[in-house]
Amino acid sequence: MTDPTVLLIWADGLSSRYLNELDTPLLSKFAVGSRQATLQSMFGYLSVGGAVFCGLQPGRSRLLWEFGRREAPASVGSALRAVLSVVDHVPNDRARFLLRLGILRSLGTEYLGLANAIPHDLLWYFQPRLSSQLEHRPRVGEGVNTIFDWLVGAGMAYEYSRPPPADEGSAAASLISRIRKGQLPNLFVYHPVSLDVTGHKSGPRGAATKRAIARFDRTTGRILSAIEHSPAKILCITMSDHGMQPIENLFDSQSRIRRLPLRIGKDYLYFMDSTMIRFWFETASAEDIIRSDFSGPGRFLTQRDLEAAAIGKPDRFYGDLFFAIEQGWAVYPDFFRRTHRPRGMHGYYRQTYDTPVAIVGGSPGLSPRFTVPEGNHTDICRTMADFLGLKAPFEMDGKPIVEYS
Numbered sequence: 525m526t527d528p529t530v531l532l533i534w535a536d537g538l539s540s541r542y543l544n545e546l547d548t549p550l551l552s553k554f555a556v557g558s559r560q561a562t563l564q565s566m567f568g569y570l571s572v573g574g575a576v577f578c579g580l581q582p583g584r585s586r587l588l589w590e591f592g593r594r595e596a597p598a599s600v601g602s603a604l605r606a607v608l609s610v611v612d613h614v615p616n617d618r619a620r621f622l623l624r625l626g627i628l629r630s631l632g633t634e635y636l637g638l639a640n641a642i643p644h645d646l647l648w649y650f651q652p653r654l655s656s657q658l659e660h661r662p663r664v665g666e667g668v669n670t671i672f673d674w675l676v677g678a679g680m681a682y683e684y685s686r687p688p689p690a691d692e693g694s695a696a697a698s699l700i701s702r703i704r705k706g707q708l709p710n711l712f713v714y715h716p717v718s719l720d721v722t723g724h725k726s727g728p729r730g731a732a733t734k735r736a737i738a739r740f741d742r743t744t745g746r747i748l749s750a751i752e753h754s755p756a757k758i759l760c761i762t763m764s765d766h767g768m769q770p771i772e773n774l775f776d777s778q779s780r781i782r783r784l785p786l787r788i789g790k791d792y793l794y795f796m797d798s799t800m801i802r803f804w805f806e807t808a809s810a811e812d813i814i815r816s817d818f819s820g821p822g823r824f825l826t827q828r829d830l831e832a833a834a835i836g837k838p839d840r841f842y843g844d845l846f847f848a849i850e851q852g853w854a855v856y857p858d859f860f861r862r863t864h865r866p867r868g869m870h871g872y873y874r875q876t877y878d879t880p881v882a883i884v885g886g887s888p889g890l891s892p893r894f895t896v897p898e899g900n901h902t903d904i905c906r907t908m909a910d911f912l913g914l915k916a917p918f919e920m921d922g923k924p925i926v927e928y929s
């Protein structure tokens with residue numbers, strides 16, 4: 525039996541709006557008083573992972589978006605380019621992704637990331653920020669590593685469970701049985717994704733999402749009950765990465781961008797995330813043209829906006845100019861979805877529709893509670909590290925926000 529233990533339930537897409545007695549009756553019983561806190565919404569797809577697992581704001585972890593610009597475009601032959609330009613027309617996001625992956629792998633070409641709807645003429649310019657998920661301990665950056673590295677360095681163990689939505693029930697059952705037997709490693713991260721998947725597909729108020737919320741409430745309620753009867757010393761933090769906002773409007777920005785009198789790769793590059801469009805300029809006139817001729821429901825972020833989101837001055841890897849879309853809109857098609865329009869989205873600059881939430885629980889005698897009503901994701905990292913007696917090789921941005929009896 526290992527002791528002490530942290531169980532982090534990373535509830536992907538658990539909106540603060542779901543946390544009420546009607547939608548989540550079991551969870552609401554645990555989320556009373558100072559056992560619940562809200563978390564600040566973060567801007568940037570990788571920012572939450574960097575905050576929770578490195579304890580750093582994105583300006584220091586340099587973890588912002590999933591894709592960025594390669595130093596030099598990948599070199600590919602004209603035959604492969606031609607084949608992939610045909611694959612571009614496959615009218616199904618998943619099928620196109622699988623086809624691309626199969627073709628690139630069979631040719632021994634380095635795979636260029638998961639975004640399955642990057643147009644073929646842009647594919648070669650981009651690469652994922654990380655070589656793998658953070659729990660596999662990829663290289664993050666100069667002097668920056670993760671809590672998983674700190675655990676291994678201290679001779680401690682961790683596990684990460686991110687089951688496909690259909691397997692969440694059995695993954696939770698196995699987790700509960702291990703909690704009862706006191707058989708968890710020092711850090712166990714349980715990361716169900718079904719709330720995020722259904723939230724995007726059917727919207728936060730959609731029938732499928734309602735069912736996913738009810739399922740999540742039942743399984744998490746059981747896990748939290750099991751913790752309260754566990755023989756081990758367990759701190760359990762249930763935490764969401766972001767909320768989920770209904771999409772009322774779609775912004776088809778690609779046709780507007782492509783009409784600009786600019787050449788891809790020569791004058792500029794662009795990348796369409798779901799809530800923002802990033803631009804890179806090769807010439808000063810490209811910047812002028814985009815700033816004056818490109819418009820839509822949103823605005824270009826200023827350096828001050830980026831500072832306010834704890835981003836600071838982003839590396840050129842992420843872009844030279846950032847167009848953030850208004851809440852309630854989605855960039856569609858974007859470089860991730862071309863055939864299935866989203867009905868829910870998150871990741872807006874300063875999302876105000878909802879917030880991420882955190883609920884703390886523990887094994888008998890621990891009685892954990894939050895010391896503040898609002899924290900942020902770097903605080904979660906610091907709280908976990910302190911509980912486990914781990915030290916980061918750098919100063920973390922977060923502070924401990926849980927006290928115990």
Ligand SMILES: [Zn+2]
Pocket residue numbers: 537720724870
């Ligand atoms: Zn999502």
